Amino acid sequence: MIDLHTHSSYSDGTQTPAELMAAARDAGISTLGLTDHDTIAGWAAAAAAVVDSGVSLVRGMEVTAHYNDAGTPISVHMLAYLFDPQAPELAAHRENLRTSRITRAQHIVARLAEDLPISWQDVVKIAGSDAVVGRPHIADALVVAGIVDSREQAFANYLSPRGKYYVRNYSRDVFDVIAWINAAGGRAVFAHPAAVKRGKTVPLQALDAMAEAGLFGVEVHHRDNPESLRGQLTEKAEQLGLFQFGSSDYHGAGKPNRLGEHTTDSETLELLAQGAFLEVIHP
Known part of the structure; x- marks a missing residue:
């Protein structure tokens, strides 16, 4: 099984990267994507656990962004895979996100x-x-x-964003983020685009412009995308030539998401890695 969207204790997961890799092995995962929010701090520890766990590693990051809908910013999470961590624009954005999060x-x-x-x-x-x-x-x-x-x-x-304690987070326009990921030799995949329980979502037709801007794929199969909308996402992805992903968004304890509850096929993984700046790390 291939699960390309997970989090470690370097962002909001509860397991260290090594513990996450071991959990992936125990769950029957063959390839794991580590995609902590706005940080790559867990990459080295996860890479060090590849041999012991026997699980291949795709290095990634879940990047905070927004889509401008007629002047109203809508939160977007963009999965960035296999990019150059030293690429200046994405690295600067990562640092801005880190300080703003604090x-x-x-x-x-x-x-x-x-x-x-x-x-x-x-x-x-x-x-x-x-x-x-x-x-x-x-x-x-x-x-x-x-x-x-x-x-x-x-x-x-x-x-929640609707509560009196909420403070809006810093982000950049999703089209900037897609451009930076591509400039860094990475691949941009739109995470849980129909997660309506989290708040307002991006209009489906916005995928047209994102695809034109260089979006690689869409996370169609995710527990926060209602079953009733996954068919629409699939149809739109096929229309635009976007690759379809499925992932758990596993965080460890505290959330119901389980490793491997949604997965990505091996052909899509192969195309994701093809020509990217970083390689998949194998045992």
Whole structure:
């Protein structure tokens, strides 16, 4: 099985890269994509675990972006695979995202602290020194404090974009991000494009312009894409010549996603890697 969308403790996952690779082996995964949010800090540790785990590694990153819909920004997550980590524009964006994530998280915690017994130190203790702090870490701190029972409840009650504690995150236009990924020799894949439970989604017809801009593929099979919309995504991807991906978006404990619950076929993986800047790392 090939699962190309997962997260480690370097972003909002609960397992170290080595633990993630071992979990992938135990789940019967042959090739794993590590795609932490806006960071590549876990790449080296994951690569070091390839031989022991026997699992091939696709290095990637889930990049925060937005689509401008008549002046209204809609959040977009773009999976970047096998790109040059030193490419200047994408590297600069990665650093801007890292610093802005910290500032944003601090602002959210400050708002929460006005009403709830939570502090920035609580969140940092949960996240650890190497992670890019984000809302999932704040959610975990709310769980530890006994304010909510789960991450899901924390997001529903306190951290959703519709709530009073929400702070908008920094991002760049999705067309800039696609261009930077391609300039870095990578491949851009639109993550969970129909995830309606997360908020407003990009209009389906926007895929036309993204395909023209160099989008490689679409994550059609993802638990957050409703079954009723996957057929439309498939039809649109076929119309535009975009490759179709399926992934778990596994985070470890705290989320129901399970490794290998959706997968990508080997032919698509081969085309993804063909001509990319980085190679797939094999045992």
